[in-house]
Structure formats: C-alpha cells, structure tokens
Amino acid sequence: MAEQDSGAAADPTSQASQLSVERAGLTMAAAWMGGRFYRTFRPVDEPSEAFDAVLQQRERRIGVTIGTLWDDEAPSIDPEFVELLSGDVDDDGGYAVWLPPGAELPREEPARSDLRVLLANGLAGLEPGARREVRIPVTLQLAKIQADGAYVSVTGGLSSNWTTISEGIDGAFHLDSRPLHRLPEEEAELDIIISRVRDRAALLNAEEVTDVRVHDYWLVSRLPAGAPSGVVVIGAPADLDPRDGVPIRRYFRRAVDRAIEQRRTGDADLSVLVLVGALAHMEDELVTAALKGMNPASYGALDLIVLVADGSVRQVLQPRSLPWEQERNSA
Helix, strand or coil: CCCCCCCCCCCCCCCCCCCCHHHHHHHHHHHHHHHHHCCCCEECCCCCCCCCEEEEECCEEEEEEEEECCCCCCCCCCHHHHHHHHHHCCCCCEEEEECCCCCCCCCCCCHHHHHHHHHHHHHCCCCCCCEEEEEEEEEEEEEEEECCCEEEEEEECCHHHHHHHHCCCCEEEEEEECCCCCCCCCHHHHHHHHHHHHHHHCCCCCCCEEEEEEEEEEEEEECCCCCCCEEEEECCCCCCCCCCHHHHHHHHHHHHHHHHHHHHHCCCCEEEEEEECCCCCHHHCCHHHHHHCCCHHHCCCCCEEEEEECCEEEEEECCCCCHHHHHHHHC
C-alpha cells in the first residue's frame, strides 16, 4: 500500500493493472453490491477529481470513497516478499493475504521462505471470490507454576478460552499464546489446539516449561473477477488492536468526513463509503457500533457504507433509497 497524504486513499483506478489495498476493497465491494442489488457495477478506469473511485451501473455513476481503519502510513510489508508471492501464483487474477492483527511478515530465513510456500499453496486453486484458511505452524509456551490449584492463566490469542483450557487441570499453569494471531473458524480445529495444550499440561511437573506446537490460521482469498493480477497483503500496523474502540472510532469518523466532502464536491447517483479493516474475524468489527454512536446528521449524505475485512464484506449502513427504485417508482 503506497503512502497516503492527509488521510486520502491512493487512487485505486489510476493504474488499472496495479493491485493495491484500495483496489482490492473496491473490487470486493463492487462484487458484493452486484449480488446484493442484482446489478452489475464496474470500476471506471479514468480517475475522478472528486471521488477515490467511480463505479458505473449502466448510465448511473456511483461515487466511492475508500478508507482504511488504521493510520495513513502504510504498515511495514516487505514488497519483495509480495512480489515473489505474486510470482508463485500460476493463475491470473487478484489475490489477498489478510494479515491477522498483531502479525508481521518474517524477514529472516527460513521463516520467510516457509511462510511464502504455505501462502502460495493456500492461494492455489481458489475460485474467484473464494476464501481459505492457511495453517501456519507456531509454538506456544506452557509453564506449570505450582502443583496446587486447577487453572491456566493465558495471554495472547487463547485468552478468551482460559476457562475451557482449565477444565479438569491439575495444578496452576501459565500459557503464553501470543504467537496465535487468528483462531480457526471451525470449532473442531479450536478443540484440537486446546487438547494439545491440555495434553502437554498433564506431562508437566511444577516449575517445568514446555513447547506446545499448534497452528495459526491466516486467511487468504481470491478477489472477484475483474481484479488486477497479483497478490496484495492487507494488514494494519502490528501495534494496532482492532478491539480497541477508541482508534477505530477515530479512523471511522475520519473516513466518514472524507466521504461527506467527496459527496459534496462530486456528482454521483449513489455515494458509497468502503472501509478496509484488519480483523481476525468479521464478528470482531466495531464499525457498526461506532456508527450507532454517531449523530445520524453527520453521515446522512452517504447512501451506503460497507466494511471489507477477513476476506468478506459486511453492510454497515443500508441505503434509504436506490436510484433505480426511484426511477421505477416515478415511471
């Protein structure tokens, strides 16, 4: 993702052959709108003076503002890694690696090449619009603090599951699960991780430490048809916690303000704000709650707000009316 100035998104249509975070978000939003409204929305390649991008639906112009839910400065993503990964993908088309919150691309070998192989294998064979979890081996640290007690204190990705891990445990333990950045979507896969922790705990004596080898579950997806070819890594700076509502509300309001300004200066039949977020799972999003906490007058000029994250799209603000419905009702 290129550096941006004053919070403005890079122009996603200035170079139709270039795949970027903004272009990925635009392509996914356009495909979602097509399925939602049963119409075809195509990006206009010519840059707009007012909007970040413009979608065409027959003779109608859809003005699009694109914002990210992190600071203007791009996260530290190794461009050489992305270029090599793009070369590993045999099929034409656009692909996205959704970097989990807190995760970073390794720069040292062999971890760098190992991750590249795993991601390339995960991207292989995906149909347009499809998504898939990729297992990334990680090592957790489990320590038995004392023989008495029956609980496991947990830091990191498994912290919300500490009660389940503690069931039937003999002794007091501490589990460092910070290497886990994204838990699997399937409950059975999560059960495997928890069982491995519990099995290792049963073998420990007091004041002993052991490794627990499990998997982190990164998400990859193939962008809808029409996206530029290549691979884009979508992720926020590692120090951003998407569960912290304060910065998310700030970034959201910044994007809304930009979208309102673009709507004021631009000519469009429909105004859309596309937000790109870095989430472990779409269910973690705080944008809907942030919208409910805002004065409706502050976003009333916008017709549609969607969030693109975790390889999927979620509607945040529903249109009050649509131009094709207005035309049909007036006919």
